[in-house]
Amino acid sequence: MTDRTVDRRPKVETAIVVHPVRPRAGGLRSPEQRLEEAVGLAEALDLKIALALVAPLRTVVPATLFGKGKVEELATVCRAHEADVVVVDDALTPVQQRNLEKAWQVKVVDRTGLILEIFARRARTREGRLQVELARLAYERSRLVRTWTHLERQRGGFGVMGGPGETQIETDRRLLAEKIGRLKRELEDVRRTRTLQRSARTRVPYPIVALVGYTNAGKSTLFNRLTGAEVEAKDLLFATLDPTHRAIRLAGGRPAILSDTVGFISDLPHELVEAFRATLEEVQEADVILHVRDISGEESEAQAVDVEQVLDQLGAGAESGRAIVEVWNKIDLLPPESRQQMLDRPQRRDGSGVPVVALSAITGEGCDRLTGFLAELLDQGAPIEARLGPQDGDALAWLYRHGRVLSRADGEGGEVSVAVRLDAQALGQFERRFPGALLREAAE
Numbered sequence: 118m119t120d121r122t123v124d125r126r127p128k129v130e131t132a133i134v135v136h137p138v139r140p141r142a143g144g145l146r147s148p149e150q151r152l153e154e155a156v157g158l159a160e161a162l163d164l165k166i167a168l169a170l171v172a173p174l175r176t177v178v179p180a181t182l183f184g185k186g187k188v189e190e191l192a193t194v195c196r197a198h199e200a201d202v203v204v205v206d207d208a209l210t211p212v213q214q215r216n217l218e219k220a221w222q223v224k225v226v227d228r229t230g231l232i233l234e235i236f237a238r239r240a241r242t243r244e245g246r247l248q249v250e251l252a253r254l255a256y257e258r259s260r261l262v263r264t265w266t267h268l269e270r271q272r273g274g275f276g277v278m279g280g281p282g283e284t285q286i287e288t289d290r291r292l293l294a295e296k297i298g299r300l301k302r303e304l305e306d307v308r309r310t311r312t313l314q315r316s317a318r319t320r321v322p323y324p325i326v327a328l329v330g331y332t333n334a335g336k337s338t339l340f341n342r343l344t345g346a347e348v349e350a351k352d353l354l355f356a357t358l359d360p361t362h363r364a365i366r367l368a369g370g371r372p373a374i375l376s377d378t379v380g381f382i383s384d385l386p387h388e389l390v391e392a393f394r395a396t397l398e399e400v401q402e403a404d405v406i407l408h409v410r411d412i413s414g415e416e417s418e419a420q421a422v423d424v425e426q427v428l429d430q431l432g433a434g435a436e437s438g439r440a441i442v443e444v445w446n447k448i449d450l451l452p453p454e455s456r457q458q459m460l461d462r463p464q465r466r467d468g469s470g471v472p473v474v475a476l477s478a479i480t481g482e483g484c485d486r487l488t489g490f491l492a493e494l495l496d497q498g499a500p501i502e503a504r505l506g507p508q509d510g511d512a513l514a515w516l517y518r519h520g521r522v523l524s525r526a527d528g529e530g531g532e533v534s535v536a537v538r539l540d541a542q543a544l545g546q547f548e549r550r551f552p553g554a555l556l557r558e559a560a561e
Contacts (some may be wrong), residue, residue: 126494129163129164129165129296130164130165130201130202131164131165131167131199131200131202132159132164132165132166132167132200132201132202132204133158133166133168133169133170133194133195133200133202133203133204134155134156134166134168134170134203134204134206135169135170135171135172135184135191135203135204135205135206136148136151136152136169136170136171136172136206136207136451137172137173137174137182137205137206137207137246138159138171138172138173138174139177139207139344140174140175140176140177144251144419145418145419145422146383146416146419147213148171148173150415150419151383152169152170152171152206153208154206154382154383154416155169155228156169156230157203157333158204158228158231158232158235159204159231161234161235162231162234162238164202164204167198167199167366168194168198170498172187172191173181173490174187176482179210179212179213180212180213180216181213181216181217181220182205182207182209182213182217188217188220188221189220190220191203191520192220192221195553196424200221200223201215201223201224202223202224202225203221203223203224203225203226204226204227204228204231205217205225205227205228206227206228207227207228207501208227208228208229208384209225210259210346211259211260212308213517214227214260227387228384229256229386232258232382232386233249233252233253233383233386234251234254236252237249237250242305244304244307246467247300247303247307247337247424247527247554248304251297251301251304252386254293254296254297254299254300256295256386257391257528258290258293258297262528263358269411276454278309292361309350314319320463323372323519324373324374324375324404324405324495325372325373325374325376325402325403325404325405325407325547326365326373326374326375326376326406326407326491327376327378327400327403327405327406327407328340328375328376328377328378328407329378329381329400329406329408329409329419329428330380330381330409330410330420330444331380331382331410331411331423331424332380332381332422333380333411333489334380334409334410334420334446335409335411335478335479336377336378336380336409337377337446337480337500338446338478338479338486339407339409339444339446339476339478340361340363340375340377340505341478342363342478342479342481342484343375343484343487344360344363344365344375346363346504361376361377362375362376364374365488365489365490366488367489367492367495367521368485368488368489368491368492371492371495371496371521372518372519373491373495376400376403378400379400379422381423381427381469382423383419383420385423385427388489390427390430390431400428400431400433401431401432401433401549404439404440404475404495405439405440405441405442405495406428406433406439407444407487408421408424408428408443408444409440409444409446410443410444410445410446411447411489412445412446412447412448412451412475413447413448413451414447415452419528421443433473440494441471441472442471442472442473442474442490442491443471443472443473443474444476444487445459445474445475445476446475446476446477446478447476447477447479448460448476448477448482448483449477449482454527458474460475460483470487472494474486474487474490496521496538500523500524500536500537500538501536501538501544501556502534502535502536502537502555502556502557503516503534503535503537503547503554503555504532504533504554504555505532505533505534505535505554505555506531506532507531507532508552509531509533509551509554511551512547512550512551512554513535515534515550516535516537517542519539519546519547520538521537521538522536522537523535523536523537523538524530524536
């Protein structure tokens with residue numbers, strides 16, 4: 118009997134990545150930089166990149182996006198490289214996608230579909246999976262002919278449905294609408310749960326600091342550095358999707374809650390922004406937003422603009438009046454003289470007045486400056502002096518947990534006098550919980 122070993126490893130698909138350059142296309146990025154990002158997205162799906170190229174368009178053809186000559190040229194390229202999939206780094210209409218698949222005889226994925234597939238693979242929590250599924254269904258709503266024809270095999274009965282056609286598409290749309298409605302209801306339950314969690318956090322007077330930034334800017338690495346957590350952090354686009362919260366101690370002992378969120382990207386699909394709104398509400402509720410930037414990259418400025426646009430979509434941008442701090446990360450990748458200039462520069466972004474803190478999440482250089490700056494930023498109101506007796510150990514411990522202790526003086530009899538900063542909510546809680554403590558406004 119012949120021993121046959123079956124290779125059960127998934128087949129690695131060969132891909133060609135094409136970045137179309139539309140007529141009069143502007144933006145801060147060069148086509149080559151956009152192509153490089155598209156290759157990174159494709160590699161995040163474990164695709165083997167056989168070729169990556171920029172394709173300038175003289176005009177946009179409604180049926181295929183590309184002109185006839187370019188379509189034929191790319192068909193030859195697909196056969197020469199035996200490609201399984203072509204990634205088009207642009208938004209394709211359903212008609213364009215189907216026509217290109219017929220012309221090239223390979224699977225065609227546009228930018229939106231590519232990002233949705235990455236999110237589908239990376240989502241870990243029930244909430245994340247629900248949000249990704251809702252986004253995918255919204256995307257596929259206009260692609261029913263191609264993606265939902267499998268339903269025709271499930272139709273049986275008395276011959277009323279003889280084959281695929283308009284009635285079948287109507288049935289598919291109804292089934293799709295029902296599924297989208299169910300997912301929205303489930304996500305509404307998640308949103309209510311998040312609202313309850315947030316209201317529970319408001320009863321604990323900890324300010325919330327949210328990390329946002331372009332994907333792969335180093336948010337999760339910084340989160341791990343500041344909290345001691347072990348959130349997955351890789352040199353990979355969209356390495357983490359699900360939000361994480363941890364308590365941190367700022368300079369002077371001031372506690373806060375740090376929230377790590379999903380990374381942004383240029384031309385983030387509208388379906389994803391809408392589907393992840395429940396998660397991104399964490400950004401809207403934050404007291405301070407830390408905009409993490411990869412300052413070592415050539416595209417840092419362009420990426421910052423993309424992040425600001427998404428924040429504006431969420432109503433959490435500069436116009437909202439929310440405190441935003443730019444964290445210029447990865448200074449360890451800069452030459453020594455540039456790194457020192459970055460550390461010595463004025464702590465405001467040119468032209469905008471946005472506070473800037475330069476650091477390296479990998480080495481920890483500059484992280485103390487960030488926690489010190491946050492402690493000062495979150496301090497509200499005048500410092501309060503609390504005079505506590507030897508029996509008030511619980512009150513003293515409470516002040517250290519919930520405020521920022523500026524100074525402390527211990528008396529010979531065990532009494533303690535501390536100058537502490539508390540926000541209005543924490544001050545009210547302290548007065549209710551420890552009515553015997555003597556409080557007065559401290560001299561700054």
